[in-house]
Amino acid sequence: MRYAGLLYRASNPRWHREPLSGEGARLHGGRFNARGRPALYTALSVATAIxxxxxxxxxxxxxxVAYQADITPIFDAGDEAALARYGITSEAIAADDWRVRMRQEGKSPSQKLAERLISDGFAGMKVRSFARGAGAADTAMVLWSWGADLPRRLTLVDDEGRLA
Incomplete structure (x- = not known):
């Protein structure tokens, strides 16, 4: 699928001068990126991003921060049939033990899914947010590949130059 529209990202202020870097995720790993792989964890709403x-x-x-995005292809993790083609379920990617599995096995099942999607050419994944307090409508967008040009264009919204 293609995603065109606004995305929001909330991050540690340490990275405020590098809002397009994905460096924090690269250093620590995340549910959908293994350590060493940059990623931007964004959301379709400000509340979900926070x-x-x-x-x-x-x-x-x-x-x-907000971004103007026009990115393709995006994997839709809300599609159970698409997940099944990758041999995984929504329950497996929602598992709370992903950090433990990452430490014990090197990569969690959700990180292994991400690596397969990346090798299949996906720029990111649209997925339900698993953050505490998130509801079924809270949607995250994890990006593994982005830049200034189509088909993976991501532009920081900073019309007033506040991050300059």
Whole structure:
């Protein structure tokens, strides 16, 4: 599928000068990226982005940005048949033990799915948010490949130059 529209990202203020880097995810790994793989964890709403960035403990200082996106192809993880073609279920990608599995096995099942999707040419994945307090309508977009040009265009919205 193609995604064209706004995306939101909330992140540690440490990265506010590099809102397109994916460096934090590369260093630490995430549910849908193994350590060493840059990723941008974005959302279709500001509230979901804040939940995604603050999954452990109390709300911490957070920088929120918006992007204008026009990216293809995006894998739709809400499509059970598409997940089945990759030999995984929505329950498996929602599993809370992904950090433990990453430490024990090197990569969690959700990270292994991401690696297969990346090798099949997907730029990202649209997926239900699994953050604490998220509901069925809270949607995240994890990006593995983005840049200034189509078909993977992601542009920071900063009309007033606040991050300059």
């Amino acid at each position: 939940r995604e960035a603050n999954q452990v403990g109390t709300l911490q200082p957070t920088t929120v």
